[in-house]
Amino acid sequence: MLEEDSKLGFPMRLHEIASLLRVKPPSALNIVKRLQEKGLAKTRDGMIALTEPGIRTAKSILLVHRTYESLLCQSGASKNSACQEASEVDFIIPEEDARKILRKIGDPKYCPHGKPIPDGD
Amino acid sequence: MLEEDSKLGFPMRLHEIASLLRVKPPSALNIVKRLQEKGLAKTRDGMIALTEPGIRTAKSILLVHRTYESLLCQSGASKNSACQEASEVDFIIPEEDARKILRKIGDPKYCPHGKPIPDGD
DNA sequence: TAATAACGTTAGTATGATACTAACGAGTGT
DNA sequence: ACACTCGTTAGTATCATACTAACGTTATTA
Structure with missing residues (x-):
């Protein structure tokens, strides 16, 4: 995964x-x-x-990106605009916030494009 | 208001x-x-x-800020950390996205600090 | 009324981030 | 042996942004 x-x-x-x-x-x-x-x-x-921390950081950004994408799509945005907007903030929003949001929106396992959202890791 | x-x-x-x-x-x-x-x-x-556009822009940023704050608090964050994080993105997230999120989280009328969230205007 | 203080403004300077070109050296393959 | 690619360095350019110092205007006040 x-x-x-x-x-x-x-x-x-x-x-x-x-x-x-x-x-x-x-x-x-x-x-x-x-x-x-x-x-x-x-x-x-x-x-x-x-490096190991580099991989963790990359995964963290992916987590945030896909979480925010999912939030936007669940809220009625299109996949593409969601992806674009997510790119504007995925490196800013702290992972912990994203995890909280993720839980709130029902712990989806995949982003709107079908890519996996990293979990515990 | x-x-x-x-x-x-x-x-x-x-x-x-x-x-x-x-x-x-x-x-x-x-x-x-x-x-x-x-x-x-x-x-x-x-x-x-x-100016008039300046006021509209300011209100838009407030809308985004308070929406994101509300989202984070509903997700389990503290008021203060929510406010801080919101400040990092309130000038980046488009108003339209915030309005969608706002609807999804139940159209709260006030942010966690009790300040009004601008609506239609 | 004359002196002073406050404010806005300009000009010039410093810094930091970031991109570029040009040139060089090491390794690779023909 | 030569040419190519690649990474690297040094030097330069640009842009955003902050600063200090100085100046002129207005307002205050002695």
Whole structure:
């Protein structure tokens, strides 16, 4: 469960990150360095991978994203607008708040797009 | 209704704004100018006031704030943490989303602190 | 009335975040 | 041996934002 999610494409080449983020490699390197300083990413065999805390953080953002998406859809929003709006706040809303909301909206197991919502973990 | 809210202390002196925002007057002026460029504020008799769109925007943010606060409290959060978290997102979440959420959580008329949640207007 | 204080405003400066280009070095494959 | 790709570094540019210092206008007050 969440197997594909927790990897999120990692480990990844710097070039891939750059093109995913639509920036040049030096900018991507800057970003990766900042992640490393926070202990969220590491370099291994020339590839960039998430550390354990990095994976946890990524999962946490996914949890928030999918929870908020679900809330919006249950409230009558379309899947696509819900996803967009969720992207605006998924890195801001604390996981604990999302877990509370999740419980309130009936502990759905999947987001409106059918992707799994991480649980206890 | 919302009479006190819609004013929010405006019209206000630049100095008051500066001290509320904890910046120096030149910085406050810069902020006010940007609000003016967006048509949200105006100067009148040496005082800074919100324009009609400015008031609507302020009310919209209040709606979002109090809605999200209510959601969090209904979900089991404390008033204070709810208020804090709401402040992180009240200027990001679109009013339309908040209105949908508001309906879903039972159209409360007041936020957890007892302040009115703006309705149709 | 003259001096002073308060306020808003301007100009110039500093900082931090973030992106870029250009150039270099190491490793890879033809 | 050469060319390519990749990561990296250094230097530069831009933008947002805050600040200080100085100035002019208005209001207050001695």
